[in-house]
Amino acid sequence: MTTPRIAFIGAGNMAASLIGGMRAQGVGAESIRASDRGAEQREKISAQYGIDVFASNAEAINGVDVIVLSIKPQAMKEVCLDLAPHIKDGQLIVSIAAGISSASLANWLGERAIVRCMPNTPALLRQGVSGLYANPQVSAEQRQQAEQLLSAVGLALWLDEEHLIDAVTAVSGSGPAYFFLLIEAMTAAGEKLGLPRETAEKLTQQTALGAAQMAIASDVDAAELRRRVTSPAGTTEAAIKTFQAGGFEALVDAALNAAAQRSAELAEQLGK
Ligand SMILES: NC(=O)C1=CN([C@@H]2O[C@H](COP(=O)(O)OP(=O)(O)OC[C@H]3O[C@@H](n4cnc5c(N)ncnc54)[C@H](O)[C@@H]3O)[C@@H](O)[C@H]2O)C=CC1
Ligand SMILES: O=C(O)[C@@H]1CCC=N1
The missing domain is CATH 3.40.50.720 (NAD(P)-binding Rossmann-like Domain)
Structure with missing residues (x-):
């Protein structure tokens, strides 16, 4: 070509x-x-x-x-x-x-x-x-x-x-902002646990990068990768249970629906 x-x-x-x-x-x-x-x-x-x-x-x-x-x-x-x-x-x-x-x-x-x-x-x-x-x-x-x-x-x-x-916009178009939000929240929580801010930030960023690269390189799905980090009655389980008790999956679902709906609304408003 x-x-x-x-x-x-x-x-x-x-x-x-x-x-x-x-x-x-x-x-x-x-x-x-x-x-x-x-x-x-x-x-x-x-x-x-x-x-x-x-x-x-x-x-x-x-x-x-x-x-x-x-x-x-x-x-x-x-x-x-x-x-x-x-x-x-x-x-x-x-x-x-x-x-x-x-x-x-x-x-x-x-x-x-x-x-x-x-x-x-x-x-x-x-x-x-x-x-x-x-x-x-x-x-x-x-x-x-x-x-x-x-x-x-x-x-x-x-x-x-x-x-x-509209769905692509909700998942990946706006998606970087969701990961940044998680990075912000994990950094702040790490700092509250006593880490210097810069250390909390680097630990969070490198963990996000490593997790994404593992998910891409792996021949098993993200749920299985998560299970492999999660020892029975261990620390990860304590965190994941807390996320799920707070309705994490439903919240993500609602957030992506709001983005997709906004994308459709914009088309309606700006497309005339
Ligand atoms: N920022 C994001 O995360 C994403 C943005 N988009 C889309 O990409 C498009 C561009 O977004 P950005 O690059 O972030 O915006 P931007 O504001 O950085 O760039 C738009 C450019 O258009 C110029 N401009 C405005 N009116 C003009 C006119 N009449 N004639 C010529 N140039 C004009 C502005 O001076 C500006 O430099 C948007 O439609 C947005 O929906 C798509 C995916 C992700
Ligand atoms: O927030 C927005 O409307 C644009 C589209 C996807 C990312 N930024």
């Missing part, structure tokens, strides 16, 4: 992660361009990755194969309506915005090949994971182009149905 030319509309955090991932994989700066309404943002991304930058979104998409919409969901309608007359047949639209459906995008941009994705912030370290949905207009080559883009920053997993993007 020849390297597609890609334009990013909105050169913020997520765009910078994706551009950084592609550059690290050897994609040439000449294949990537970005537009942003902020001069500072344009200068920063241009200096960091050596790509051409534009103040005009319409200019940025001229002649590219893939247009990545990487602005905030609230800005999406206005940006799409402005871009619509400048989009050419054959250009693939990739949206990374939370809560904007492909049907809304098609309303604003016309019937086009659209891939909707939900990445997450560990993309910054190329440790991200994304769910991707392609509408029926997307060709096999365009699917590959979208996958190449997202897999430059981590795992890219295709979904057969668009509504599952």
